Amino acid sequence: ECCLSLFHKEILHHLQNIVDFGKHVMKQFFGENYVHHGEIIQLPLDFVRQLCLKIQPERPESRCDKDMDTLSGYAMCLPNLTRLQTYRFVEHRPILCIEIKPKCGFIPFSSRVSQEIKHKVCRYCMHQHLKVANGKWKRPSKYCPLDLFSGNKQRMHFALKSLLQEAQNNLKIFKNGELIYGCKDDQDCVSDWNELACHLKPFFFPSNGLVSGPHCTRTIVKELIHVITMTLLSSTDACRAGDMKTVPISQGRSYCEASAFNKELVRNGKHKLESSGLPRDCLLYKTLQAQMLDMLDIEGLYPLYSRVEQYLEEFPEERSTLQIDGPYNEAFYEKLLDLSTEDDGTVAFALTKVQQYRIAMTAKDCSIMIALSPCLQDECSEQRPVVLTSKSRFTFSVSVLDLDLKPYESIPHQYKLDGKIVNYYLKNVQAKDDPVMSNLFKENEDCTLVLHKV
Numbered sequence: 001e002c003c004l005s006l007f008h009k010e011i012l013h014h015l016q017n018i019v020d021f022g023k024h025v026m027k028q029f030f031g032e033n034y035v036h037h038g039e040i041i042q043l044p045l046d047f048v049r050q051l052c053l054k055i056q057p058e059r060p061e062s063r064c065d066k067d068m069d070t071l072s073g074y075a076m077c078l079p080n081l082t083r084l085q086t087y088r089f090v091e092h093r094p095i096l097c098i099e100i101k102p103k104c105g106f107i108p109f110s111s112r113v114s115q116e117i118k119h120k121v122c123r124y125c126m127h128q129h130l131k132v133a134n135g136k137w138k139r140p141s142k143y144c145p146l147d148l149f150s151g152n153k154q155r156m157h158f159a160l161k162s163l164l165q166e167a168q169n170n171l172k173i174f175k176n177g178e179l180i181y182g183c184k185d186d187q188d189c190v191s192d193w194n195e196l197a198c199h200l201k202p203f204f205f206p207s208n209g210l211v212s213g214p215h216c217t218r219t220i221v222k223e224l225i226h227v228i229t230m231t232l233l234s235s236t237d238a239c240r241a242g243d244m245k246t247v248p249i250s251q252g253r254s255y256c257e258a259s260a261f262n263k264e265l266v267r268n269g270k271h272k273l274e275s276s277g278l279p280r281d282c283l284l285y286k287t288l289q290a291q292m293l294d295m296l297d298i299e300g301l302y303p304l305y306s307r308v309e310q311y312l313e314e315f316p317e318e319r320s321t322l323q324i325d326g327p328y329n330e331a332f333y334e335k336l337l338d339l340s341t342e343d344d345g346t347v348a349f350a351l352t353k354v355q356q357y358r359i360a361m362t363a364k365d366c367s368i369m370i371a372l373s374p375c376l377q378d379e380c381s382e383q384r385p386v387v388l389t390s391k392s393r394f395t396f397s398v399s400v401l402d403l404d405l406k407p408y409e410s411i412p413h414q415y416k417l418d419g420k421i422v423n424y425y426l427k428n429v430q431a432k433d434d435p436v437m438s439n440l441f442k443e444n445e446d447c448t449l450v451l452h453k454v
């Protein structure tokens with residue numbers, strides 16, 4: 001009984017940490033209205049067990065190494081983010097929801113980066129090749145996060161169109177809370193634009209004035225991309241960390257050499273990629289700022305992580321004073337605001353960078369939920385944000401999902417994965433694009449030989 005109550009306490013503590021992290025940290029970075037920290041509730045064990053059985057067949061296979069907790073009876077209660085979040089009451093009108101997992105939207109600017117390619121090609125685009133080689137996805141995606149985060153409408157349209165072509169785990173569309181587009185599990189990706197257009201037609205062309213066929217499908221998809229772009233660029237909230245400037249965006253490269261959009265421009269003889277920049281109050285901007293708390297890149301961070309590790313080996317009891325696993329309170333948040341990159345050799349400096357990196361990792365893996373509901377002109381009051389399309393208008397809300405702080409322990413994994421992604425790219429992709437490099441690789445099976453700077 002004693003063990004059981006200890007277990008209950010630990011679960012409760014863990015859940016409390018998740019709630020506090022949303023409340024005291026992520027709300028400050030993203031803004032009050034974008035973050036829903038949820039609350040802890042207790043459920044009858046019988047209900048939890050039945051729920052577990054019911055959802056098990058629906059879960060993607062690759063996620064099934066994680067078990068649902070059916071013993072404590074504690075659970076996190078979150079609002080259904082596929083619905084509008086502007087009002088507390090549930091609205092019973094038709095609703096569309098677009099979920100986007102945008103991933104990392106900047107190229108590392110840190111001088112600790114050892115491979116030049118990391119300053120040219122973004123992690124997502126490099127990772128695509130490894131994922132296809134490993135069989136995670138059948139085809140590579142043309143989506144590049146730098147296009148989505150550029151704030152340039154043309155580039156954003158291209159990014160969203162690419163997501164609609166290969167949704168992978170980066171895009172899902174729900175109608176009235178039900179998944180109508182995207183990957184249900186690892187194998188089953190629905191990407192039938194005609195079917196999608198049938199679902200969307202009543203939303204975008206309510207009076208049915210459009211004939212069907214490929215032209216109609218293209219028009220509807222265009223309208224969808226337009227509303228997503230507009231809502232992503234909208235400013236619906238301000239936040240405390242709003243004035244915090246992690247790094248001027250101009251410091252890093254604003255485009256990725258591997259982006260299909262960029263390659264197309266180069267092919268057409270245009271070399272200058274425009275990045276219009278994001279409005280400061282939009283969720284994409286805030287996500288990017290939080291991601292940029294990774295200022296040293298994993299290569300610069302890893303030695304600092306080792307410094308903290310070494311200290312903890314000597315003084316394990318200090319783990320709680322250092323607030324490695326919480327509590328995520330005001331004091332924790334305040335420490336994150338120190339953006340200096342001047343290493344004074346202390347554990348305190350290393351720890352701040354480690355914690356900032358964990359926030360950045362979280363922001364690189366979160367999802368954006370856009371809920372849209374059609375409204376008539378006279379219904380749209382001034383408090384509600386509205387987006388217009390050619391034949392309809394929508395009220396909308398934008399939220400962010402999956403803001404659990406990434407564990408301290410995952411840093412060594414990040415370090416190894418980074419090496420794998422870059423080496424795979426250099427050996428199998430870049431080398432093939434470059435005949436000189438390609439021949440070098442043929443001669444030298446061990447790629448590390450050629451990777452060192454000459």
Ligand SMILES: O=P(O)(O)O[C@@H]1[C@@H](OP(=O)(O)O)[C@H](OP(=O)(O)O)[C@H](O)[C@H](OP(=O)(O)O)[C@H]1OP(=O)(O)O
Binds near residue numbers: 410
């Ligand atoms: O490292 P990445 O970029 O592959 O991100 C992982 C995600 O893969 P992705 O590249 O988005 O397909 C991965 O997504 P999937 O489960 O593959 O859909 C997870 O989100 C993983 O987070 P966690 O370890 O479950 O907390 C993510 O791991 P973290 O790096 O966020 O720990």
Ligand SMILES: Nc1ncnc2c1ncn2[C@@H]1O[C@H](COP(=O)(O)OP(=O)(O)OP(=O)(O)O)[C@@H](O)[C@H]1O
Binds near residue numbers: 082099172402
């Ligand atoms: N509050 C919510 N409202 C609507 N949909 C949600 C909500 N939370 C999660 N989802 C949906 O469920 C998916 C999985 O969510 P999430 O990644 O948070 O689950 P998880 O608990 O991490 O799952 P796992 O058991 O695989 O770790 C999301 O991508 C989203 O589509």
